[in-house]
Amino acid sequence: MIRSLHLAASMALVLLTSGLVHAQKNRIDTLLLPFRALTIEDGLSQGMVNTILQDKYGFMWFGTKDGLNRYDGYTFTVFRQDPEDSTTLRNNYIHSLYEDKQGRLWVGTGEGLELFDRDSERFIHARAGSTPIRDIVLGIAQDAHNDLWLARNNGLAKLTFTGKTSSDGMPPCTIKRYLENSCLVSSDRAGTIWASQYDLNSFHVLPNHAGNDVLDTLQLDRPVGNTSTGRSPLALTGLTTIEDTVNRKLYGLHMFGIAQLDGHSHRATSLLEVGTELGQMRGTNAAVDPNGRLWLAIHSGIYLFDPATRKFSRALPRDQNLMLQAQGGAKCAYRDRNGLIWIGTSGYGLVTYDPRSGRFNTVKTASCGSMQALPDGRVSVAYHAGFLNVFDPATNAWPTWIPWSEKVDDPALDMLSRANRVFVRDERGIYWFNHEGILTYDPVQDRITRVARDTAAIRAFPEETYNETFLLEGDSLIWSGSAQTLCRFDRRTGLFHYVPYPRSRLGDSERFLHAIDRDDNGILWLGTATGLYCYDRRKNGVARWLVYTHDPSDPASLSSDIIYSLLNDPKDPEVLWVGTNGGGLNRLHKRTGKFVRYNSKHGLPNDVVYGILPDEAGNLWMSTNKGLSRFSPGTGAFRNFDASVGLQSDEFNRYAYCRQSDGTLFFGGVMGFNYFKPAELTDDSTNSPIRVTGIKLINGTLDHRAEGSPLDRPAYLSEGITIPHSANMVTFEFATLEFSAPEEHRYQYKLEGFDGDWIIAGHDRSAVYTNLDPGTYTFRVRGDNRDGIWDTQGTAFQLVVLPPWWRTWWAYGLYLFALVGGVLLFIRIRTVGLNRQKEMLERTVAERTAALHREKEEADRQRERAEHSGKIKQQFLANMSHEIRTPMNAITGMTGILRRNAHLPEQEKYLDAIAKSSESLLVIINDVLDLSKMEAGKIVLGSVRFDPRAVVQGVQEILRFKAEDKKLYLRMDIDPMVPGSLQGDPTRLQQIIMNLVGNAIKFTTEGGVSVNMTATMVDHAKALVRINVTDTGIGVATDRRDRIFEEFDQGQGSTAFKYGGTGLGLSISRRLAQMQGGDITVTSEVGKGSTFTVSIPFALAKDAEIPHGQDPGVPSGTRPDGSLRDLRILLAEDNEFNAMVAQDELADAIPGVQVDVAVNGRIAVEMVQANDYDLVLMDVQMPEMNGHEATRAIRALDGAKSRIPIIAITANVLKEEVERCKESGMDGYVPKPFRREELVNAIATATNETLRGS
Structure with a gap:
């Protein structure tokens, strides 16, 4: 069966050529050859290929009925007319292509001559002087004087170039016309021009740059063909030439056969005469293969002629699927630099043949x-x-x-x-x-x-x-x-x-x-x-x-x-x-x-x-x-x-x-x-050029014609590009311009400055690089030829990656300038700050310690409460705090006034009860706020240098009076090994000790309380501090030792009833210890007392110890030194009782003070405008105009009145409210209920700052 199919195929080929053999002068053999095809499915713009060219860079060019194609072995780039772009082709029908000795690519179209500008990839419409060349250009050739000859549909024309290239890229030229009907033109290596009329004569042209060109009519050595068109029997009609540069022979293809030409005469020797059944050979295009055979592209197909043996053969594809390409007629033939034969067909694209494929019989x-x-x-x-x-x-x-x-x-x-x-x-x-x-x-x-x-x-x-x-x-x-x-x-x-x-x-x-x-x-x-x-x-x-x-x-x-x-x-x-x-x-x-x-x-x-x-x-x-x-x-x-x-x-x-x-x-x-x-079987050692055909940045192909493109010309013409650091993903595309089997080419590449050795890419023809450091790189790529021989030279392409702006030379200059300026500014600020701090510390360190400590403690409570609560809860706590503190301010204040004034002895116990109840209520409010902040995660621990001895001693100073009232001893024992300077939050440490010692005093009726502080070095930079608080009180039952650290746990019902409290102190203290990396434990025996142990790791402070007497980590306030007198103060307060308390406290504390009262913010502003005051005490929540609005109104006044000190007195103690007071322009802040010392210190601070600023 297989044999019969083979014989059937052979018979079909015989029948196909039998008619030709019968009528022709020469016997025609049939060759089945391994053709390859390129069609529109491969990217070709259209199937009728009229002309083929390989340019000096190695690319193949194909002219079709619908556009110009450039081919790199893998992809086609198509150039077509765009009616809205004058730099594109005037006409898509490409008849001819020619690259002159200067490397310029000329394109003959159905509407004139075009010059292709490779750098911009635009087309320059050729003209002679100011006259456009708009004829159909069927052929182009260049003579020995570098003038161009054009075969047109209406005659032969010569372009003589007269000077340098004009601004648009077109070299100036003049035009001279010869002959009158459709022509063909070609040239040989010597620059001789061969021209022909379609149906008449052909000419051997001797060009002259001055214009004295000589056209000699060519004649055959014997008559051929018919004379029906009026031609001479010896005339070569429809001549095109092809040169065998190896054997130094020049052949002429004419309407009735093939002749050998003599470049020095007008005589031609006939080699082959064919009949008209071939469809006439007029205008036949040909190529010479490495064996000296002529490949003829004839309207009836593809033929081979061997001048040595005079053998004439028809070439058909071995692959039956390509039979249409070979039978449909051929338009042109071309041999590239590697000897590959290209045939342009009449509607079916391209076929190629590699003469080296015959190495195997x-x-x-x-x-x-x-x-x-x-x-x-x-x-x-x-x-x-x-x-x-x-x-x-x-x-x-x-x-x-x-x-x-x-x-x-x-x-x-x-x-x-x-x-x-x-x-x-x-x-x-x-x-x-x-x-x-x-x-x-x-x-x-x-x-x-x-x-x-x-x-x-x-x-x-x-x-x-x-x-x-x-x-x-x-x-x-x-x-x-x-x-x-x-x-x-x-x-x-x-x-x-x-x-x-x-x-x-x-x-x-x-x-x-x-x-x-x-x-x-x-x-x-x-x-x-x-x-x-x-x-x-x-x-x-x-x-x-x-x-x-x-x-x-x-x-x-x-x-x-x-x-x-x-x-x-x-x-x-x-x-x-x-x-x-x-x-x-x-x-x-x-x-x-x-x-x-x-x-x-x-x-x-x-x-x-x-x-x-x-x-x-x-x-x-x-x-x-x-x-x-x-x-x-x-x-x-x-x-x-x-x-x-x-x-x-x-x-x-x-x-x-x-x-x-x-x-x-x-x-x-x-x-x-x-x-x-x-x-x-010898391998081909020649190498074909390899070109960088495209560059991609972040997967987008660079177009050299786009505005702002790093490429200013096509990639294959460019020596390199410069890209910004932000576009740091580069893809190089490349191709070996050898076309016998492009898919078999293998590649190796490396990026010098990045790759240590060559990367084996196989058949992949792209290389991707990402995350390149700024710098200059050289991309090198090489490939092998069709026999697997590697090109050792390859091609190179430079890549420059710019640094980001923050790594440029001018950025480094700015950094240096900023560094020097910053150092100088730091020195200046530090010097001024140290001088001022030294001045203030020498005068006020003792007075400010206690006041600022209380302010810091109150601010911490407010911050913890604000950070925990949601918007609704925070508002509720703020309102409740304000509503409780406002009447408490009057209660505690009036209690203090009554105590200072004369009263009956039996009234003392009532006043004492009022004071203690008020103090207990204030503790409850503060504990609730602290717990709220902890649960919201809004407590931020400080990190300052402090003396742990001072913390313990401060607790002793505060609570010793409470212990003395209960006739209890309060002893402090500090181990000498405790470091004198630690890094941490002394305020929270003091709060923990205060809670533990306060609880110990509360639950102890006889004996007393002992505080013992020790330290153990964890490593060279950290110490574990332990504080044992031991009492002789009631003790804690074993089953309740863990529960006492829970929120709102107050012990047994009778205990809670007897001693009171909120049940929050121990819970807050343990949480604070845990936030600092420590914990609190308890050992106890009912009826004999308890020992609470605080263990917290602290870093050792690197700098010197804190000066003796300074509060642990908290700046101190200003204590009145006797110069605070004869002040005129405006009190803005809408609560009658709070106003009475403030007036009485101020009158008692400041000699010669005069206090005026405004019941709302609007009246306060009017009174400031009408009178001269040394200070304004401003409530925040008031009718008509609140304290913030009133403060901003005062700050907007003209002159010295806008700078009057303003201190907020408010029952809202949340951190946000304090910040609002500062933002509105207030100079100080005193919470309600206020202590007289706190208020007086705030007034002293504000008035002293005013004096220094005046």
């Missing part, structure tokens, strides 16, 4: 089954379709098929036709075949014989065995095999001998024998479907078997159990090469039994190895499912060949390979076979 036949080299130089070939033939490579001919036929009346014929894909031919010319036994065929006697098995063999193995392959040994033995046994047949005696295979872990049912080879030691190597078998008969006549199989856990085992081919290395007897099905090539070292594997990961094109043959150089040649491969064992390198270089197909067959004595190798496949001498 190809014989197209049906699918080959088996091959054997014969002693006389011929080769026997068996086919899957059931016939046998002999091929003579010397004559490239088949003498005849082996003549078995229907005349052979033998029942074994049918068996033979099914068996002959595998054979062996012995020294007598007898063919031996395997199929359900052994068959022989004697071509001389035309006789088929079935070899009967002897009786002993039948008795031992009664079932027929299926044999797959043969091995001849000497002149008598034939080795074969089956799934069960190795078979030896003695041709002299006719006896069979069967050797059972050893057992295999893979079983016996599929153990088909695919390959047999015998080494120099007489050992048989068997390649089967279940592994590799070694049969050694050398030792005392006792056979020894070795079996090699695939072990997934052993990389030194056989790569696949199915073996197709074997070769004992002709240069190393210790090596056996094994070709497998799916496992690639294996190298067995016979002595060690270890395998080395080679597969597609190492360069083998396919992992099915059908055949292995050696060459004289020690290389191995292998046939696969993806072409042939040459392997060099010394280097481990593979060189692969596929159908694109002329192989019969990419797919080869098992058994179809052999080697002749002269070194010629044969490999057969599904569409015939190839034969070649490896020594004659």
Whole structure:
């Protein structure tokens, strides 16, 4: 069936050309060639290709009916007309292309001549003087004087360039016209112009730059063609020229054939005359291949003419899918710098042909089954379709098929036709075949014989065995095999001998024998479907078997159990090469039994190895499912060949390979076979240019025409780019401009300054880099040519990554300036601050300590409360605090007034009760606020240097009076090892100790309270401080020791009733300790007392200890020094009782004070405007105008009244409210209920600041 299809295809080709052969002067042969195609599906703008050019940079250009195309081997860039852009083509129909000696690219269109500006990729509309050239430009050529000649639809024209290029890029020129009808024009290397009229004469033009051009009419050496158009029989009509630069010959293609031209005369020698059935050769375009053959693009197809032999052939594609491209007519032919032939077709795109593809001799036949080299130089070939033939490579001919036929009346014929894909031919010319036994065929006697098995063999193995392959040994033995046994047949005696295979872990049912080879030691190597078998008969006549199989856990085992081919290395007897099905090539070292594997990961094109043959150089040649491969064992390198270089197909067959004595190798496949001498296959050492074809930044392709683009010209013309640091993801795209098989090119690249070595990119033609540091880099890329030879030079492209603005030289200058300025400013501020601090500390350190400590404690409570509560809860707490503190201020104040004034002795206890109740209520409010802040996470711990001794001593000073009232002792014991300077929050530490000592005093009726402070060094920078508070009070029951730290726990009901409190103190204290990395524990015995232990780690302060007497971490206020007198104060207060308290307290504390009262903010502003006050005490929440509004109104007044000190007196103690007071312009803040000392200190501070500022 395959053979019949092959013959049918051949008949179709014969019929296709039969009409041409009948009428032409010369016989036309048909060549089936491995063409490749490029169509609109590949990106070509349109299928009719009128002109082809390769520019000086290596790019291919194609002119079509719909646009100009530039091709880099992978992608097309299309240039078309844009009616809204005057720098694009005037017309999309491209007739001609020409690159002149100056490297300028000229484009002939259906509406004039265009000059392509490569830098801007725009088109300059050519003109002569101010006159545009708008004719159809069919051809372009340049003479020896660098003038351009244009073949137009209305005649021949010459452009003479007269000066430097104009501002728009067009070189100034004049135009001179010759002839009058449609013309063709071409030039040779000497600069001679050859011109032709379509239907009349052709001319040898002798150009003259001054304009005295001479046109000599060309004549043939003999008449050709007809004279129906009025032409002379000797005229060359419709001439185009093509030059063979290697053989220094110039050919003219004319309407009726091919002639050889003489560049120094007007005579032409006819080489070929063709009939008009070719569609006339007028305007035929041609190219000369490296062998000197002319490739002709004719309206009726693609033809080849060999001037040396005068052989004229038609070229058709081997691939039937490309038949339309070849049959549809050709428009132009071109040979690029690598010898590749390009054909532009009339509507079907492009086809290419690589003349180097003929390096492998190809014989197209049906699918080959088996091959054997014969002693006389011929080769026997068996086919899957059931016939046998002999091929003579010397004559490239088949003498005849082996003549078995229907005349052979033998029942074994049918068996033979099914068996002959595998054979062996012995020294007598007898063919031996395997199929359900052994068959022989004697071509001389035309006789088929079935070899009967002897009786002993039948008795031992009664079932027929299926044999797959043969091995001849000497002149008598034939080795074969089956799934069960190795078979030896003695041709002299006719006896069979069967050797059972050893057992295999893979079983016996599929153990088909695919390959047999015998080494120099007489050992048989068997390649089967279940592994590799070694049969050694050398030792005392006792056979020894070795079996090699695939072990997934052993990389030194056989790569696949199915073996197709074997070769004992002709240069190393210790090596056996094994070709497998799916496992690639294996190298067995016979002595060690270890395998080395080679597969597609190492360069083998396919992992099915059908055949292995050696060459004289020690290389191995292998046939696969993806072409042939040459392997060099010394280097481990593979060189692969596929159908694109002329192989019969990419797919080869098992058994179809052999080697002749002269070194010629044969490999057969599904569409015939190839034969070649490896020594004659030379690699191409030339390199094609490699270009950077595109740059991407962050996945966006750079367009050099876009405003602000880093590229000012196309990437392939640019030497480098500069990019900002923000665009730090760069992709380089590149291509080797060699077009025979672009997809096979491999690449290596590196970025100097980033990559240490070359990156192996394989067939990937892009490189991506990200996160490049600022600097200058050089991107280098190189590729290999079509024979795998690497270009050592490649191309380079510079990349500059700019630093971010904060790393530029001017930024560093600013940093230096800022650093110097900052140091100077710091020194200045520090000096001023230290002087001021020294001044204030010397005068007020003692007075301010207590006041600022109270302010800090109150502010902390307010902050903790504000940070915990949500908006609604915070407002509620603020309102409740304000509403309670406002009347409390009056209560506590009036209590103090009554105590200072004369009263009855029996009234003292009532006043004392009022004072203590007020103080307890204030403690409750403060505890609730602290707890709220903690739960909201709004308490921020401070970090200042402090003296822990001062903290403990401060607690003693505050609480000793309470202890004395209960006749209790209060002792403080501080270990000398306690550091004098720690880093932390002394206020919170004091709060914890105050709570613990306060509770101890509260729950103790006899004895007293002891406080002991010790410290243990954790490391060189940290100390663990322990404070033990021990009392002789009521103690804590064991089951309540953990619960006392819970919120609102007050002990047993009777205890809570007796001692009072909120149950928050211990909870708050433990939380504060834990926030500082510590904890509080308790040991206690009911009726004997308790010990609470605070353990907190503190960092050691690096600087000197705090000066003696300074409060731990809290700045002090100002205490009145006696100069506070005769003040006139305005009190803005809407509460009558609070106003009375403030007036009385101020009158008692400040001699000569005068206090005026305003019941709201509006009246306060009016009174400030009308009177001179030393100070304003401002309530915040008042009717009509609140304290904030009143303060801002006062600050807006003119003159000195806007600077009057204003102190807020408010019951709102939240941090936000304090900040609002400062923001509105108040100078101080005193919470309600206020203590007289606190208020007086605030007044002293405000008035002193005013005096210093005045």
